[in-house]
Amino acid sequence: MKKHLTIALFLISIVSFSQDLAILKYKGGGDWYSNPTALPNLIKFCNENIDTKMNEKPETVEAGSTDIFQYPLLHMTGHGNVFFSEDEAKNLRDYLISGGFLHIDDNYGMQQYITKELKKVFPNQELKELPASHDIFKTAFAFPKGLPKIHEHDGKRPQAFGLFHENRLVLVFTVESDLGDGWEDQEVHNDPADIRLKALQMGANIVKYAFEN
Template sequence: MRKMFLLWLVCPVLLNAQEIAVLKYSGGGDWYGNPTSLPNLARFCNQNINTKINPKTATVEAGSPDIFSYPFIHMTGHGNVVFSDNDVINLRNYLTSGGFLHIDDNYGMDKFIRKEIKKIFPDKELTPVPVSHKIFQGPFLFASGIPKIHEHDNKPPQALGIFVEARLVLLYTVETDLGDGWEDQEVHNDPREVREKALKMGANIINYAFNN
């Protein structure tokens, strides 16, 4: 994949395009929330979009050089987030050299994460990802954009992004709770069709991260 070659050029870590990870961050927020989410998403992708992702997903710290080993990193939580100066530099280098970060507000992260994103990209604004964007077009079609999985404040779901040279490098999903929909069924007792909708959108995100 082209993006993986770009990452390899800037980091000596040998990359495996089929590995994904959870981002560990400082500030006190529960970065470890939704522990069954990524393993379930990995299995769904392997079964439905021909990936070979290791379901035993890794954990990587925001300031670690190991971040460059993963084409897709997922971040979630309910509370405070703080990126150090080193975290900011590391994340910016990762994202501008081919990496992809999906931040999924698990409810309560929004007021903290926006200022931390601004530290990474002070010259850019989070902008709505249009429904015409390829991340909503396949492998599964989401003609109305990001789906609503869990209700919190009776607000519409949003998919916001940071673009670098027209490439979506950071996807921030808020008022949707995709990660809750990826969890084991008994965690939230979501209907099958709700979980399937969340997993299909997750597969689209993985597909975009791996191929763009």
């Protein structure tokens, strides 16, 4: 029992004091590896604009691995199916309630799958839309209307949903925005400079919020 407590405290201390992010690899067949240039570009933007000192080559960690506890922020994306085993769901829950933060960015087509799988992580919670007044929309850059629209898919408005533990926001799910596409190299999607900047600024807000809360 004492040994398990020591390990738990060690893992919590890593989450609390490290400053890096990682890509979350998951099962189910969805393309967790989407947008390969996105996170390196976001990290570079954060290092240059909000004084982070992150490794510009993010590591990949699996949902069931204790490696996730090395990172205060995990990023997850994709277009398709997502599956968490019971052990993976427990591992993610332990990570989130011990100080970790998960950003899930729907790259289009992910919502129906991740919504179901998150019920394994927090069975008694529903995703709640974050109001435009939430601190995550103003930690570094101001977004008075909330989540910005980066790519058009179904003509729906962009939304950011959250899950909470003891009043702390531990997970943000961004939908109908496609922030990750806006973080990619310019030639990938040929987005205008102002759109890419909005995506990077909102991404920086998520990073800053995750690191400071």
